[in-house]
Amino acid sequence: MSGEVPGAMRAAVDAAKEKVARLHAELPRWELVVWTAGNVSERVRGVDGHPDLLVIKPSGVTYDELTPEAMVVCDLDGALVEGDRAPSSDTAAHAYVYAHMDEVGGVVHTHSTYATAWAARREPVPCVLTMMADEFGGDIPVGPFALIGDDSIGRGIVETLRESRSPAVLMAQHGPFTVGADAKAAVKAAVMCEEVARTVHIARQYGEPKRIEQAKIDSLWERYQNVYGQADEHGQADEHTTTEHDGVVATEEPTA
Numbered sequence: 001m002s003g004e005v006p007g008a009m010r011a012a013v014d015a016a017k018e019k020v021a022r023l024h025a026e027l028p029r030w031e032l033v034v035w036t037a038g039n040v041s042e043r044v045r046g047v048d049g050h051p052d053l054l055v056i057k058p059s060g061v062t063y064d065e066l067t068p069e070a071m072v073v074c075d076l077d078g079a080l081v082e083g084d085r086a087p088s089s090d091t092a093a094h095a096y097v098y099a100h101m102d103e104v105g106g107v108v109h110t111h112s113t114y115a116t117a118w119a120a121r122r123e124p125v126p127c128v129l130t131m132m133a134d135e136f137g138g139d140i141p142v143g144p145f146a147l148i149g150d151d152s153i154g155r156g157i158v159e160t161l162r163e164s165r166s167p168a169v170l171m172a173q174h175g176p177f178t179v180g181a182d183a184k185a186a187v188k189a190a191v192m193c194e195e196v197a198r199t200v201h202i203a204r205q206y207g208e209p210k211r212i213e214q215a216k217i218d219s220l221w222e223r224y225q226n227v228y229g230q231a232d233e234h235g236q237a238d239e240h241t242t243t244e245h246d247g248v249v250a251t252e253e254p255t256a
Contacts, residue, residue, distance in 0.1 A: 006047075006048070016055040019184070021067055021070070023184060024063060031113075036059075036061060036063070038109055039094070042105060052098060055072070056088050057072070057087075059085065074091055076098050092154060093148075094109075104181075106183030108183070109177050114201050115170060115194050115197040119142065119171060124142050128212060129212075131195075132212075135167075138217055140166050140193060141160050141163070143170065165221065167180055
């Protein structure tokens with residue numbers, strides 16, 4: 001271990017463990033993973049001069065064993081800070097994203113069937129649905145091929161998402177990674193990514209779907225990010241606003 005959780009961060013780390021353990025259950029619920037594949041992490045912001053940490057699941061542990069106590073804590077170099085098991089094999093990728101994208105508070109990786117099929121083809125999912133314009137602001141991009149074991153995957157995620165409004169990237173011949181303001185937002189993005197990957201795949205069985213014009217994508221994205229949903233008495237988006245797209249229900253995150 002590289003250290004221990006600072007006392008000033010103890011409550012925040014424990015809350016993140018509870019949240020991350022609970023959110024892991026959403027991955028098999030939405031059929032985004034099989035066996036022990038996939039992972040959810042959340043950043044814990046440092047306080048009193050202490051650096052940020054991340055909470056993630058341990059490697060090779062089944063989903064029904066993922067209690068808050070089973071979660072592990074790492075620093076942003078991917079080194080274990082707290083936990084009895086080795087962290088997920090994707091921890092280095094998560095850590096690199098947090099270290100290089102300060103706005104990101106949650107990261108999710110799955111091998112969901114349809115999104116991974118697009119990744120296997122190294123092909124972006126084209127923006128042919130209004131839901132894609134809303135959620136992803138355009139195509140879901142493809143990141144470079146990279147091997148697990150160092151921060152290569154993380155570098156590919158960061159380089160790709162910096163050039164896109166999408167919270168999802170299909171890492172070539174690997175699978176989707178999603179990011180969000182927190183872990184819940186990243187899980188929502190993973191659910192939506194698989195939904196649109198499946199829908200566009202089915203649409204292609206009947207012919208090539210027509211892309212939405214860029215100006216209309218921009219308009220839809222701007223509306224969904226800043227106008228859609230219920231506002232509070234101050235005119236701000238309600239952080240508990242519930243949205244539904246084709247049967248996929250999720251909670252919107254607040255927007256600036």
